[in-house]
Amino acid sequence: MAGIYLHLPFCSSFCLYCDFYSEVNESTLRRGYLDALKAEISERANYFAGVLPDTIYMGGGTPSLFDPEEIAELADLLRDGFKITHLREFTLEANPDDITPQKLEGWRRAGVDRLSIGVQSFFDDHLAWMRRRHSSSQAINAFKMARKADYNNISLDLIFGFEGLSEEQWRHNIEQLTALSPEHISCYQMSIEPGSELALLADAGRYKEPSEEICADQYSILQKLLEDAGYRQYEISNFARPGREALHNASYWERVPYLGLGASAHSFDGRRCRYRNIADIKSYIAAMGANDFAQIRKEEILSDDDIFNEQIMLGLRKVSGLSLSSLESSRLAKIKPVLNHLTNTGEIISEGDIIRIPAERMFVSDGIMQQLFL
Numbered sequence: 001m002a003g004i005y006l007h008l009p010f011c012s013s014f015c016l017y018c019d020f021y022s023e024v025n026e027s028t029l030r031r032g033y034l035d036a037l038k039a040e041i042s043e044r045a046n047y048f049a050g051v052l053p054d055t056i057y058m059g060g061g062t063p064s065l066f067d068p069e070e071i072a073e074l075a076d077l078l079r080d081g082f083k084i085t086h087l088r089e090f091t092l093e094a095n096p097d098d099i100t101p102q103k104l105e106g107w108r109r110a111g112v113d114r115l116s117i118g119v120q121s122f123f124d125d126h127l128a129w130m131r132r133r134h135s136s137s138q139a140i141n142a143f144k145m146a147r148k149a150d151y152n153n154i155s156l157d158l159i160f161g162f163e164g165l166s167e168e169q170w171r172h173n174i175e176q177l178t179a180l181s182p183e184h185i186s187c188y189q190m191s192i193e194p195g196s197e198l199a200l201l202a203d204a205g206r207y208k209e210p211s212e213e214i215c216a217d218q219y220s221i222l223q224k225l226l227e228d229a230g231y232r233q234y235e236i237s238n239f240a241r242p243g244r245e246a247l248h249n250a251s252y253w254e255r256v257p258y259l260g261l262g263a264s265a266h267s268f269d270g271r272r273c274r275y276r277n278i279a280d281i282k283s284y285i286a287a288m289g290a291n292d293f294a295q296i297r298k299e300e301i302l303s304d305d306d307i308f309n310e311q312i313m314l315g316l317r318k319v320s321g322l323s324l325s326s327l328e329s330s331r332l333a334k335i336k337p338v339l340n341h342l343t344n345t346g347e348i349i350s351e352g353d354i355i356r357i358p359a360e361r362m363f364v365s366d367g368i369m370q371q372l373f374l
């Protein structure tokens with residue numbers, strides 16, 4: 001198992017809450033960026049050292065802004081460059097306002113077999129406040145178009161935990177979503193990210209986060225309604241029909257190797273080395289054009305404690321939990337007293353070799369995991 005993530009950091013406008021690296025109104029840089037990606041694909045041809053990548057994820061930014069021919073060009077380069085013979089999953093992130101029958105057809109020809117569509121809410125006033133560029137009806141139509149174009153693996157995103165979202169509206173959003181019956185659902189709590197427009201509003205006293213209690217209630221409503229609708233939670237923010245869990249994202253939680261290509265993309269060698277590409281399109285293009293690869297990439301070597309903490313953090317994100325025998329024994333011995341305490345208080349469930357966070361404590365999982373870090 002190994003995955004390739006390709007970052008396409010271009011957007012038509014910034015969403016209120018977003019802190020991802022992306023550029024707005026820089027479409028003239030697109031061709032140069034694609035050429036730089038080509039250079040990086042060729043430079044990283046031996047990255048996987050014998051392991052064949054079997055998932056591709058094109059994220060952003062807004063990959064759906066790109067022409068299907070450009071997506072196909074990148075997909076061909078990835079297949080040739082990494083000798084990919086069999087893909088288990090090829091996901092493209094798409095915004096509802098970009099989706100057309102022509103693009104759907106073009107993406108399919110490029111090999112895309114899974115779409116991740118950012119819906120976020122079915123209320124137009126929420127969407128306008130978030131500075132999303134689509135309406136509720138556009139999101140519904142986009143989903144129906146994708147179904148008509150034979151996409152049978154679609155993930156939809158929703159956001160909860162923002163000021164003004166009532167319980168009734170949240171229930172409505174979940175019901176609208178499940179009525180569409182996507183294979184996969186991701187739900188994220190709105191957070192105030194430094195550098196986002198939302199952070200400015202909060203600083204100016206014009207936005208106030210809902211209480212922890214309200215957010216926790218919305219999360220448990222989500223868990224209940226999705227379970228009733230036949231979805232299985234498999235990670236803190238992710239739910240799927242049985243067998244439709246996201247394969248590419250699983251590589252992050254399983255600590256298998258993945259390669260991130262493009263400005264601000266991250267990679268992991270599956271052992272102890274993480275890489276982070278420079279978060280600046282122009283510098284990325286210039287460095288790749290000059291074959292100056294050292295300029296675009298920073299390397300971080302994880303210590304044994306870092307690896308242990310990562311295993312805890314990534315393993316306990318999953319509903320299936322973490323195998324204790326995968327942890328280094330002397331470090332496991334150090335956290336045993338805290339682990340026993342968390343098991344006694346019901347924050348952690350221990351079943352033989354497996355420890356996991358129970359569904360009703362998933363909302364506060366960050367705090368539970370942190371107690372186990374070295």
Ligand code: SF4
Binds near residue numbers: 010014019020061
């Ligand atoms: S949330 Fe997505 S579409 Fe919105 S600005 Fe961020 S990257 Fe672009």
